Structure formats: structure tokens, C-alpha cells
Amino acid sequence: MLPDRGTPHVFITGVAGFIGSALAQHLLGAGFKVSGLDNFSYGSREQVQNLLKYPEFQFFEADLEAFTFPRGCKPDAIVHLASLKIPRYGNALNTLQHNTAGVERVCQWSLEHQAHLLFTSTSDVYGLSTVIPFHEESPTAIGNPAVPRWSYALSKLYGEHLIHALAEAKGLRFTIARLFGTYGPGQRYDWWGGPQGVFLRLAAAGETLEVHGDGQQTRCFIYISDTVKALQLLLEHPAAKGQIVNVGAFPDEEISMLNLAKMLWTSIRPNEEARIKLVPYSQFGRYEDVQRRVPDLQKISAMGFLPEVRLNEGLMRLRDYYLSTR
Numbered sequence: 001m002l003p004d005r006g007t008p009h010v011f012i013t014g015v016a017g018f019i020g021s022a023l024a025q026h027l028l029g030a031g032f033k034v035s036g037l038d039n040f041s042y043g044s045r046e047q048v049q050n051l052l053k054y055p056e057f058q059f060f061e062a063d064l065e066a067f068t069f070p071r072g073c074k075p076d077a078i079v080h081l082a083s084l085k086i087p088r089y090g091n092a093l094n095t096l097q098h099n100t101a102g103v104e105r106v107c108q109w110s111l112e113h114q115a116h117l118l119f120t121s122t123s124d125v126y127g128l129s130t131v132i133p134f135h136e137e138s139p140t141a142i143g144n145p146a147v148p149r150w151s152y153a154l155s156k157l158y159g160e161h162l163i164h165a166l167a168e169a170k171g172l173r174f175t176i177a178r179l180f181g182t183y184g185p186g187q188r189y190d191w192w193g194g195p196q197g198v199f200l201r202l203a204a205a206g207e208t209l210e211v212h213g214d215g216q217q218t219r220c221f222i223y224i225s226d227t228v229k230a231l232q233l234l235l236e237h238p239a240a241k242g243q244i245v246n247v248g249a250f251p252d253e254e255i256s257m258l259n260l261a262k263m264l265w266t267s268i269r270p271n272e273e274a275r276i277k278l279v280p281y282s283q284f285g286r287y288e289d290v291q292r293r294v295p296d297l298q299k300i301s302a303m304g305f306l307p308e309v310r311l312n313e314g315l316m317r318l319r320d321y322y323l324s325t326r
């Protein structure tokens with residue numbers, strides 16, 4: 001946990017990314033000192049320029065596997081966000097190697113600096129589990145290793161296991177946040193950033209939205225400002241220490257991908273029928289999708305967190321942001 005006295009210092013890996021830059025902005029606004037690194041493989045230089053306006057922000061352009069902390073840089077907590085995401089089109093080896101090496105390195109820093117580690121895992125670790133909603137104690141059900149997309153979930157699960165093992169063996173202090181799909185201003189408009197950005201971009205261009213499978217698979221998306229508030233809470237709340245905690249949206253906001261595509265099309269082109277094409281999974285090689293992904297929020301709710309931005313409101317905010325900045 002963070003110290004009771006003085007200005008808390010949080011170090012963020014992947015600070016130029018979607019969640020990293022929003023978290024940095026949020027913590028700086030709340031009076032924290034923030035430092036962080038990014039190699040710009042997916043991050044935004046513009047976001048870092050915005051953060052550099054704060055005197056309490058320090059940035060290192062570096063790959064986390066090569067980075068060493070400069071003398072005097074002693075964070076109270078490290079938030080580990082830098083990682084590769086689901087390799088839809090096959091990049092399993094990179095995902096496994098990069099994510100496992102990354103979490104190993106960050107654990108080592110946390111031990112060296114006696115810094116609390118907040119590791120961002122993913123709802124994807126619940127895999128094909130059909131125990132709905134997903135509770136932190138639910139079994140994980142990672143799919144077939146011949147399907148490359150599971151390399152992401154597996155690499156995150158490895159991180160969760162490693163952290164628990166190091167806590168037991170060496171006293172590592174940690175919290176694990178299992179993030180559900182986050183969206184909002186700052187997300188990329190390609191599949192790396194998630195479906196909202198892709199659907200908005202294509203709808204704005206009048207192009208057909210491609211929805212995978214039969215489109216009936218469901219998700220519970222959480223707005224970016226809610227995600228970063230939850231991460232701050234997990235840095236500060238004593239009950240989060242040593243815990244795995246879901247960070248997601250209201251279960252009553254569960255939405256199918258087909259309906260998400262329709263909503264975003266209509267938000268841009270209200271008087272036109274949505275142009276949507278269902279794309280079979282076979283187009284991605286061998287793929288297994290999660291049919292329902294719904295978080296159980298009891299644990300984080302008991303710490304005082306409730307998401308504030310409803311899906312419709314959040315999507316309209318993202319649409320307005322997209323239209324005003326494209």
C-alpha cells in the first residue's frame with residue numbers, strides 16, 4: 001500500500017498507452033508524483049507530451065526489459081501495464097515471451113525497491129469458464145494451446161502465479177487487478193484498442209462493420225475514467241493488499257457485440273440502416289471466443305467502488321471525442 005505521509009510516488013510501465021496515460025493523468029490530478037516508461041510500440045507521444053506539463057511527472061523512453069531505475073527514483077508502488085494483448089492473427093511466441101519476461105522484471109524491481117506491485121491482469125484469464133458472473137475465486141478455463149489467442153491469458157495467469165509465489169517466498173507486496181474491456185477517449189481506433197474505436201472509425205467512413213462469429217458473444221465494458229478510479233482505489237485501499245480484484249462494469253450492462261456495433265453505427269448515422277457483416281472465426285486461423293464475459297464486482301464494491309459512467313453515456317462521450325479530434 002502507499003505510505004500515509006508525504007507525496008506518494010507511483011511508477012507506471014506502459015505510461016504512454018491507453019490506460020497508462022489516463023491513469024497517470026488521474027493520479028497527477030490527485031496530487032501523486034508519477035513516473036513511467038514506454039517504448040512507444042503502441043503508445044502515444046502526444047499523451048506523454050500532455051503529461052510532461054506536470055512538474056511531478058517524469059518519463060523514460062525505454063523498453064522495460066532493458067530499463068534500470070536511475071539513482072533516486074524510488075517509487076512506493078509500481079503499476080505494470082506494459083504488455084502485448086490477444087494475438088488474433090498469430091503472434092503467440094512474442095506474446096508469451098514478452099509478457100512473461102516483463103512481469104518477471106517488474107516483480108524484481110518491486111522486491112528491490114520494496115514497492116507495492118499493482119499488476120494488471122485480464123478478464124481473459126477466466127477463459128471459457130461458464131460460471132457467470134466471473135468471481136475472483138471462479139476456476140480459470142484457458143482453452144486449447146493450439147489456439148494462439150490463449151497465449152495472452154496464459155501469460156497473464158503466469159504473472160498472477162509468479163506474484164503469489166514471490167509473495168510467499170520473498171514477501172512481495174501486491175494487488176492484481178483483472179481488468180475487463182475498457183473503452184473511452186484515448187483508445188486506439190484499431191483492433192488493438194478494442195471494438196468501439198474500430199466500429200466508430202468504420203461507421204464514420206460509411207464502411208461495413210465486421211462482427212466476429214454470430215455476434216451474440218457478450219461483454220461488460222467499463223469506461224476509462226472508472227477504470228483509473230478503480231486502479232487508484234486498489235493502490236490505496238488496505239483490503240486490496242494481496243488480493244485479486246475484478247475491475248469491470250455493471251453486469252446489467254452486458255451487451256452483445258452485434259448490438260454494440262449497431263449502437264455505434266446509429267450514434268454516427270442515426271437515419272441509416274447499419275451495415276454489418278458477420279465474419280467467421282475461421283478467418284483468424286484457429287480461434288476460440290468467449291461467449292459471455294460478466295464480472296462479479298462484490299469484492300471491489302465492498303471497497304467503495306461503483307462504476308459511474310453507464311454504457312450509453314460512455315459511448316456517446318467517445319463518439320463526441322472521436323468526431324471532434326479526427
Ligand SMILES: NC(=O)c1ccc[n+]([C@@H]2O[C@H](COP(=O)([O-])OP(=O)(O)OC[C@H]3O[C@@H](n4cnc5c(N)ncnc54)[C@H](O)[C@@H]3O)[C@@H](O)[C@H]2O)c1
Pocket residue numbers: 013014015016017018019020037038039040041042043044062063064065080081082083084085102120121122123178179180181182183194
Ligand atoms: N484495454 C483493455 O480493455 C484491457 C483489458 C484487460 C487488460 N488490459 C491490460 O491493461 C494493460 C494496458 O492496456 P492498454 O489498453 O492501455 O494497452 P496499450 O497497448 O494501449 O498500452 C500498453 C503500453 O505499453 C507499452 N509497451 C509494451 N511493451 C513494452 C515494453 N516492453 N517496454 C516498454 N513499453 C512497452 C506500449 O507502447 C503501450 O504504450 C495491458 O497489460 C493489458 O493487458 C487492458
